[in-house]
Amino acid sequence: MSRFVVNIARGAAAPVLAAGVSVLCNEDHIPSVELHWAHHGMLSAYDAKSVRRGFQVYKEVCSTCHSVNRLAFRNLVEYGAWSEAEVKAMAEEVDVVDGPNDEGEMFERPGKLSDYMPGPYANDEAARAANNGALPPDLSLIVKARHGGSDYIFSLLNGYSEGFAPAGKVLLPGLYYNPYFAGGAIGMPPPLMDEAVEYPDGTPATISQMAKDVAVFLAWAAEPEHDERKKAGFRWILALSIAALVAGFTKRFKWAPLKARKISYHF
Structure with a gap:
């Protein structure tokens, strides 16, 4: 800048x-x-x-x-700028309150990627x-x-x-x-x-x-999801463009004989 x-x-x-x-x-x-x-x-x-x-x-x-x-910690892994091992280590540094356990009590555990x-x-x-x-x-x-x-x-x-x-x-x-x-x-x-x-x-x-x-x-x-959204949008636009070309080509040659025909009436 x-x-x-x-x-x-x-x-x-x-x-x-x-x-x-x-x-x-x-x-x-x-x-x-x-x-x-x-x-x-x-x-x-x-x-x-x-x-x-x-x-x-x-x-x-x-x-x-x-x-x-x-x-969530998993978002860091999904993005790809951090390795799974790095993010797991970060998550495990955090104590998360979870539960209840079998005795009905809350307990603390190390963080997971889903937290x-x-x-x-x-x-x-x-x-x-x-x-x-x-x-x-x-x-x-x-x-x-x-x-x-x-x-x-x-x-x-x-x-x-x-x-x-x-x-x-x-x-x-x-x-x-x-x-x-x-x-x-x-x-x-x-x-x-x-x-x-x-x-x-x-x-x-x-x-x-x-x-x-x-x-x-x-x-x-x-x-x-910013990057994936743009890639998905580009793929959809490309696919729809190809589909439009195929549809136009098909319409032109499918209906060309009917549109170009000449009808003559003889009395």
């Missing part, structure tokens, strides 16, 4: 206006920047390496507050108590639940202005200024900082890189 796009995403309204870019905004926040993600193409798939890096960012940074309770990923809190009340009354949203469908989708996630994560709020914007204690969040005041502190994680593939873990990767991961989490 170009430096210009990243600067706009991290800057707020001032750099946008200084650059002479016309944006549509309401009275309390500015819209996210459209970044034209690679997987938005008609036949384009997710970047598997970016999805894997994004899951690492979620696991090491975001999972302390947010859940992805609609995502859904556990959240950081037992319930919403515990989540609110740990976050000054704010409820961290589940991120399973956050890309579909927010206008702008991946653009919104990327802009939000890069949009913190390091404690600076424009003149006239009063922030209550415990809130942070982010021009991409509705109202401009968000309860989540800046979650990312440079080198917050260490990517095994050597990719520099800058804020913009981590924001991009976790946005791609959350887009995949919201629609794990």
